[in-house]
Amino acid sequence: MGNRLPTRVPGDDSQPSRDSLDFAEVRKYQLVGRSAAQVTIVDVAAHAGVHVSTASRALTGARRVHPHLVERVKSAAEALGYTPNQAARNLRLSRTMTLGAVFDRFEDPIFLDLLEGMGSACQEHNYSLAITTARGDPQVYRTQLQRLFERRVDGLFVVAPPDLGDSLASFLDAGIPALAVFWRGPGSDRLPIVRVNHEAAIAAAIAQLAEYRHRSVLFLTRSGPPRDVRSLLIERAAAAHHMRAATQAIPFSSPRTTYAECLGEYFRQADPPTALLTDGSALAPVIEALRSLGLAVPEDISVVTFDESQWNRRLGLPWSTIGFDMRDIGLSAGRLMAEWLNGNPPPDSVQAATYEWIQRGSVGPAPR
Numbered sequence: 001m002g003n004r005l006p007t008r009v010p011g012d013d014s015q016p017s018r019d020s021l022d023f024a025e026v027r028k029y030q031l032v033g034r035s036a037a038q039v040t041i042v043d044v045a046a047h048a049g050v051h052v053s054t055a056s057r058a059l060t061g062a063r064r065v066h067p068h069l070v071e072r073v074k075s076a077a078e079a080l081g082y083t084p085n086q087a088a089r090n091l092r093l094s095r096t097m098t099l100g101a102v103f104d105r106f107e108d109p110i111f112l113d114l115l116e117g118m119g120s121a122c123q124e125h126n127y128s129l130a131i132t133t134a135r136g137d138p139q140v141y142r143t144q145l146q147r148l149f150e151r152r153v154d155g156l157f158v159v160a161p162p163d164l165g166d167s168l169a170s171f172l173d174a175g176i177p178a179l180a181v182f183w184r185g186p187g188s189d190r191l192p193i194v195r196v197n198h199e200a201a202i203a204a205a206i207a208q209l210a211e212y213r214h215r216s217v218l219f220l221t222r223s224g225p226p227r228d229v230r231s232l233l234i235e236r237a238a239a240a241h242h243m244r245a246a247t248q249a250i251p252f253s254s255p256r257t258t259y260a261e262c263l264g265e266y267f268r269q270a271d272p273p274t275a276l277l278t279d280g281s282a283l284a285p286v287i288e289a290l291r292s293l294g295l296a297v298p299e300d301i302s303v304v305t306f307d308e309s310q311w312n313r314r315l316g317l318p319w320s321t322i323g324f325d326m327r328d329i330g331l332s333a334g335r336l337m338a339e340w341l342n343g344n345p346p347p348d349s350v351q352a353a354t355y356e357w358i359q360r361g362s363v364g365p366a367p368r
Helices: 018-030 041-048 052-060 067-080 087-092 110-124 137-150 167-171 201-209 230-239 257-267 280-292 310-315 326-341
Strands: 099-101 126-131 155-159 177-183 193-197 216-222 244-252 273-281 302-307 320-323 347-353 356-358
Touching: 018 326, 041 052, 041 067, 041 167, 041 273, 052 067, 052 167, 052 347, 087 193, 099 137, 110 356, 126 137, 137 167, 137 320, 155 326, 177 326, 201 230, 201 302, 201 320, 201 356, 216 230, 216 257, 230 244, 244 257, 273 280, 280 302, 302 347, 326 347
Parallel strands: 099 126, 099 155, 155 177, 177 193, 193 347, 216 244, 216 273, 273 302, 302 320
Antiparallel strands: 320 356
């Protein structure tokens, strides 16, 4: 597969990794026996070894695509027998001045801050924002994508997407910009992404716990992307201070009693965790569980939460937090989309905000 390595093109923000080249080879063999009508722009991008947005721009004649890349994408399209969806292409001839955003869930108040930023950025550029949620169901998420396509949105935000399969093919065939927010997965793995940086804030939080002589930390998270990156950073920071770290995921659909059952198992151990990190959306059932177990914060266990809404912050609640202003990422996502619609596509990954460590009363010395 070494002969597949593409020539480096100056100014190309879509150069693939070695992994994407291997994926392209596998994908090429998966396409054998499929009709031209079944081949999508995603297949063409994988075959050419470029991002989907680059393939779409190359085939639609958009600006800022190097001629060498255009030739490579067109050759891939010809080799696969790709036929653009002309009906979808026609939808892009006029703008509706509406952008779409699909959320996996909308249970956490912090998403109000995200929407405030996203909506403000859209308004700055005279766009309306159509919002929908999948309520945690991947199939509903894919259905909502199709409905937004039928509404002829000019751009799309996929917020914390599940496995999307080929659900984005219609958007990409039509040259409609699609931007991932927070993370990307199967079906969205080649979209530009707006992300945040957790590393320094997590390291600072663990360092403070170590200074207070905590021996172990439990990260209790609600089910999210495979192998949550935060758990990896927590484990790394804990190891640097000779602390133990464990991660426990609890599905969103679990009853509140599940939290008490889960924490009860850990605190029945001979050497239980002395500090607990948890998602902001899980904080309420976690606090209920700790109270039901007779554990006081921070005397018996220190508690740190990820993310908090601006509303919670203004209330001055005592929970120590690894968080950031969610409005900032909404503003960044909205402005990047507006620039993209003006012919300036974003790079593969944009860091829109950095987490900060905010210590409050829920963290104290480890229990003896």
